[in-house]
Amino acid sequence: MRLAYQYKLLPTTEQKAELNRWLDMLRHQYNWLLQDRFDWWERNRCDINACPLICHLPSLRAHPDYYSQKRSLVQLKKDRPWYKDIYSQVLQNCVDRVKLAFDRFIKGDCNGNRSGKPRFKGKGRYRSFTYTQMDMDCLKGNRITLPKFGDVKLILHRLIPDGFDVKTAIISKKADGWYVTLTIQSHAVPDIAIDIIPTWENSIGIDLGLEKFLADSEKEFEPIPQHFRKSEKKLAFLQRKAAARKKKSRAKNRQYRKVARLHQKVARQRKQFHFETAKKLLNKADVVFVEALKVKNMSRRAKPKQDETGKFLPNRQSAKSGLNKSIADAGWSQFNEILSFKAERAGCLVIEVDPRGTSQHCSECLNRVPKELRDRWHSCPHCGLELDRDTNSAILIKKVGLGVSLTIKRSKRTSSERSPRCTA
Known part of the structure; x- marks a missing residue:
């Protein structure tokens, strides 16, 4: 070891x-x-x-x-x-x-x-x-x-x-x-040799987000602290103060050291929060199902748009920049690494599952229920299930981890064709 x-x-x-x-x-x-x-x-x-x-x-x-x-x-x-x-x-x-x-x-x-x-x-x-x-x-x-x-x-x-x-x-x-x-x-x-068979009783599914840090399949939430967002005003003040100092002066270097210490404090706060949250999850279950997120792809810049004359069109990059900043502030990749590390030390198991379709299906009847990103409530017209969107995704992630298949091919069928093929 x-x-x-x-x-x-x-x-x-x-x-x-x-x-x-x-x-x-x-x-x-x-x-x-x-x-x-x-x-x-x-x-x-x-x-x-x-x-x-x-x-x-x-x-x-x-x-x-x-x-x-x-x-x-x-x-x-x-x-x-x-x-x-x-x-x-x-x-x-x-x-x-x-x-x-x-x-x-x-x-x-x-x-x-x-x-x-x-x-x-x-x-x-x-x-x-x-x-x-x-x-x-x-x-x-x-x-x-x-x-x-x-x-x-x-x-x-x-x-x-x-x-x-x-x-x-x-x-x-x-x-x-x-x-x-x-x-x-x-x-x-x-x-430690981990030999655990995932079951419905000993496992839990989690869905990471930005409105709340995570929602689990037991309908519990973990609020997102937004450490960087809370320190943004102080950071901007220190950076303006440092920029006003004479170039290569001792005062300028001293101000930039304050900026570096504030960044370090934010990083340590985020890391401590991730360790505490991982400990809470591992106290609930022996197996944790998480999304296999590609955070690097999710936080890319928006592609430029051009018309026939070559003029650039609005592509909502300013809104995407704010979303990218929130994703970086949440630190999903670091949390998954810390969760896997603590699970190995505790003799637990962390399993990554494919997140495709987990936000567009019902966790009860598995029928497709399309939702936009701004829609935060799940309301199924087929079975009448109503609950928080993130909780619905967490339950689906747990089901997918236990063997339920949600494929793109099946999601394109009508609900009448799809229902007999869905197994919980």
């Missing part, structure tokens, strides 16, 4: 300066390695049989792969002796990050999804470094020993469980200070 514990560091003024110096040197090395890969890729990415007939053929050079860039660190320390102050594994991890960013751009991840072109890190944009191996006794009281750096004071708000070994440590700089994230592992504690 692997876990991650995060602690707040309390470095001295000299240690803060040294940590910032490490980050700045690592940032320069990251940019240099990334530029080296870009230079090779731009010159050699075209096959020789696909080149134009008349072109300049540069001299071929070896591909700067993961191992060659690691070997270049030896020469780096000879040319720039101040890089010897950085622990060797921290420097090697910088090469790992360049490889990961470039591979996701060229090849994509395990699912074939490619990321955008990696960007060079500007000043203040490289905020963390990693110790890939840590000693067993790196924690001594309220201090942690970092290789080639020394002892740093921390707030040990919880102890490392017995039987767990510290594997890695990530030192990160955030808006309110420095933090260390320890990855701990224990082979004595096996991963």
Whole structure:
């Protein structure tokens, strides 16, 4: 079992300066390695049989792969002796990050999804470094020993469980200070094997929304807190105040630090709310059925519209921007990740179901009942069922998770043709 514990560091003024110096040197090395890969890729990415007939053929050079860039660190320390102050594994991890960013751009991840072109890190944009191996006794009281750096004071708000070994440590700089994230592992504690058969009694379905954060199949609701919306006025005030300061001045930087701390507070409030809501759900049932939402697609910009002359027509992008902001404020993706994490720790099960049709059908008779987005009440003309729209969707999500099929082909039939085929 692997876990991650995060602690707040309390470095001295000299240690803060040294940590910032490490980050700045690592940032320069990251940019240099990334530029080296870009230079090779731009010159050699075209096959020789696909080149134009008349072109300049540069001299071929070896591909700067993961191992060659690691070997270049030896020469780096000879040319720039101040890089010897950085622990060797921290420097090697910088090469790992360049490889990961470039591979996701060229090849994509395990699912074939490619990321955008990696960007060079500007000043203040490289905020963390990693110790890939840590000693067993790196924690001594309220201090942690970092290789080639020394002892740093921390707030040990919880102890490392017995039987767990510290594997890695990530030192990160955030808006309110420095933090260390320890990855701990224990082979004595096996991963929990979840063997639960979903039934109507031990399961629950939830429907995520923006009017209310979620509605479950037991007709209970969780109000949406809207942490960002509540802090929007204060955030706008701080940003206007920072914009009025002189460029690159100390006062301007101080105001932008206040903006960053407010964003951090909102993110922490949202995360705490997600953990508390997930705990409430897992106390109700052993199996939770959730929608397999594609939040990235739901929060895309509206497509532009043009007439015959090429003039752009109104596409309601301003209204879509407000909807996208509310979706980001709700944090559906983060909530699903937290719910799955806590369910695994609690020995429960989270199952994603296809949400297609769950808002356009009746949960009682399964007949199609079309509704617009503004319609918040479900009223079925076939069986007379009336209840909240989100509650109806939550019950349908539970039924779909337990085996009821709602297909697009069936939804196009008339109710008389469809009713005999519906089974609960």
